[in-house]
Amino acid sequence: AGDPYRTQLFTVKGTGHGAQGRRSPAETTGGHTIRARRPQGALGRLHLTATLQAAAPHQAARGRSGRALVVHKDDFREQVRQGRESNLVLFVVDASGSMAARQRMTTVKGAVLSLLMDAYQRRDKIGMITFRGAGAELALPPTSSVEVGAARLESLPTGGRTPLAAGLLRAHEVLRVERLRDPSRRPLLVVVTDGRATGGRDALARSHRAAALFAAQGTASVVLDCESGPVRLGLARTLAGLLGGTAVGLDELRAEGVASLVRESRSDNRSANRATTAMRKAA
Structure with missing residues (x-):
């Protein structure tokens, strides 16, 4: 995995009643x-x-x-x-061959590790589901140990087809069980994928139907869009819309990146104001 960094803050909308956190x-x-x-x-x-x-x-x-x-x-x-409050942050990580292409997985693992560290600092519980090949696996049942999550991430195998629907359905079942165990802890679903779905008949349509289950329940979700290259299909952004969540690109995840955009915007505004003032004086 790449070096971790400070990420944007993602929250669950509304007001909860869960355990104190950050x-x-x-x-x-x-x-x-x-x-x-x-x-x-x-x-x-x-x-x-x-x-x-x-x-x-x-x-x-x-x-x-x-x-x-x-x-x-x-x-x-x-x-x-x-x-x-603290939340349950459930990661659903695409480990298929399309993610391993173009040496993206190092960057992707660094992004997920950064989100794991953020969850630890905010006292969240974390869980991790991976999907590749023929199905999905609960790589890390919900826990408070970020060290175990980091170890599972580091040794994550990649390759094969992309059973996106299986990953989402497994996440839906995990959250159903966790709601029974701890009803006051609200979940945040983080799907790490390029949005592609292969393997089986109507793979993409099945993944979209699975995503609609989360939207119907109002589950807070974020899609970390890992698509790269000059030609992009926008499938991860479509998935985020079906989940009723937010899509964030790998290059948008860093908190300092957001701060930099704000600073640049303010600087541009100040420059524009100075230019307008100078033109008025000249007139």
Whole structure:
């Protein structure tokens, strides 16, 4: 694998309720207060302002006579705090012959290793499915050990046909089981492929039907587009659309690449503003 680097941050949309971590927004015991609500079970952190606001309209009916407010149990409100949660990041890695072509696999492994390191830093659980030849294999059941994931990635064999549908269906089954084990941990599916599908009848159509299963469930997904060369079919981008997710090219994955684009854009804007000012003065 190539040397790891800092990647973009990919998150699960919405607000979760999973274990504290450093990836996606979630209601947690830490973080900042975003709103108040009626207690759900035992009272958590008291939201004093909301509690007083709930009690204030009823003071006359409750016979208030002194300076103190008469507060009933139904008036209590608790704080809802938003922090970050950890997720289950499930990698589905294309190890077929088309990926091994043009010596791409070193770059691809470096990208996946970088995402594994990012998952470790954000306290995620990780899992890995590989597909090649005749089917898909659960190379790494969901775990918190990024070292095992890196070792499996390093020794990943490549070659053969591309059973993309088998890889996606295996991922769907893994996520189904994990939802039963840990319902509060939301998944993030990361598919690493060039989007090609071979092997069997209607291989591409079957992979598209498999992708639609994730879209129907609202599973957050990212497709790492590994297609290269002067002629590109855009199959990975099509797959991302069917998953309802995001497609990111290998050259777009680096966080510093995104920062560089922002800096260049700002620099271009400043240059344009200076040129406009100079033209106005000359006029």
